[in-house]
Amino acid sequence: MPWRRLIISFVIIAPILALLAFGFTRDAKYITSPLLAKPATPFSVTLFEGKNITLEDLRGKAVFLNFWASWCAPCRAEAHDLEAAWQRVKDKNMIFLGVALQDSDQASRDFLKEFNVTYPNGKDESGKIAVDYGTWGIPESFFIDPQGRITYKHVGGIRAALVLSKLEEAAKSIASAQEGRGDYQGVR
């Protein structure tokens, strides 16, 4: 009889303790995106050079979409890698698109000039594109396949090698099961 009661007590207490322990191991700040393997939300962005570009225009290409800001240190850390990766794929059926958010026009332009960024970049004036893509920690990168489906998401700084391999996967419409993580900075 006492042993039965002891076991019942443990059955009640153990899950409570397990829940407590699980809670401690979780990153409370991290927001897991529900967008993986889902169709990318259409958008239209005005590039710094004045031209307008929509996601529909990029249909048929593997797209690397990167959200950044000039005040974000991890964005600065990855800038060279992104440009290097772009130089490797610019002649393939792949496209890079940078979207600056929560930034001044001049600061964004200075950033692009400083890092000699040559791929198309525009500004999300209203923040709507950022919300459409569930952005919360920048830099955030999305890989979109030629059919317009998100195949991979990476929160934080990303290296050129990973950009290239995930773009190859996007070109083949291979979606990743999990999103990637690097050093990130919260949006403002």
Added chain:
Amino acid sequence: MLFSKLFVLYVLLVLFRSPLFAADVPDLEERTREIASELRCVVCQNLSVADSPSEMAQQMRAIVREQVQAGKTAEQIQDFFVSKYGEWVLLKPKTTGFSALLWILPYVVLVIGVIAALLFVRRIAARKKLAKESTVPAPISDQTRSELLRQDIEIPDIEDNSSRAELLRERARLRSELTELDFDYQSGKLSEPDYQALKRDVEAKGAGVIQQLTALPAKTVTPATAKAARVKSVKDAPAPSRFRSWQIVTGGVFLLLFGLALGVMLTKSIRPRQGENDTMTGDFMTGTAPANSEAGAALAEGKQAFSRQEFPKAIEALKKVLATDPDNPEAHSYMGFILMQAGHGDGALLAFDKALSRAPNFPMALWGRGMVLYQDKKDFAGAREVFERLLKLVPPGEERNEVAKVLAEIPTTSGMPKPSSAVAPAATPSGQTISGKITIDAKLKDKIDPQAALFIIARSAAGATGPPLAVKKIDNPTFPLNYSLSQENVMMQGTPFTGKINIVVRLDKDGNPTTRGAGDLIGEYKNNPAEVGTKNADVILDQVMQ
């Protein structure tokens, strides 16, 4: 006529249209606020989108407002945000799917709690009833009864105060009481139930007395020994436990596990804040890197000691950090700065390289490595490369300007630094000094140590945590003392003596600049920071180190 018709039309419009029109806007705002208050802000995660002052929340509110205007329902708007951020974005989780557990569980727990409480109350009531029943004395055996009614009982001496005598007297009293009860009953003075109840009570008392008498030794005992014996018997009797053993074991195990959970989890998750932007949970809660609270505390201690220029203490603390976290980039960087200051360029370079091997973009280590290459090794190309890398990592601001300034000073070819940063006193413009008078507070004059050395320390107001910009030592000072600091007092060759500078003065008892001990007198320029060129940066030594 036409005018009067128009006027009537205007009045009607004012009366009927305007209130309706006016009601639209507050309604939209109220609706927006209502929906936004149900959404979690992605920046300040414990606030709703309605309450958060962040830019992101403002943008989210604008989207909510736009969708309300477009005629979408609250549910549709919530679904929109859930499709972007997941159910995390809802401050009130949904009542369907897995989230339904969050709503159901509290009620389940409540029901279980109520049932448990009812069972508990029932059990307590049953116990009380049992206890009440057990207070009715049980009938005694015939043998005890005949023993109690025995005629030939021993009568103690009237002066005998021993416990045996008292028990014998009590037995005699109970015997007589029992006889009286029998008489009263037989004479009809007592009812049957009353007689039985009283008789059982007296018999029980009598049985107790007889039992005690039997237990006593035959010889006469003194009252003192009898009392001692009674006390001992009470002590020796095992105390009845209110809890069963399984309850004690369960409680103990639960407390142990709870203590372990709190002890391990809390000590891992909470640590001293290491800076203005740090959190007390550090990396543990964010899961970005394994954190060690002990190492974190030691690092904080090392940094504090470093900023106070207590280098031996800083080294001890940093060693502790590296013992538990051998690759800690911050600890290696601080070690590098200390070695750099001590003139060990090679050691400093090694320390900065260790930091960079773990964190290739660690700004502090890049800065240190660049300075060593530039100042100590005269490897201008290498230094340029490091500073150019650092420049790209630092967002626009004062720190970045500082890096750019140093980078501009590094010669493009091998050789000595550009004349603009030359350290020769002759190259320093005469106005590039800070001067003033140092006095001692009248109350502290008796605390001057004749062996003490005076240190005048200048720190750049921009980089308050780094090593001092310039230091001047004056042995056997006499007060009041006029001083001046200039380019020739800078600690690292080539660093320009410019900008806003904090001036601190210390009269150090042991004359060692790296230690600060009790009894040292300190003071600072009251208008800190001083601009280079200030001529009356007077300092009063008015504090004593504890």
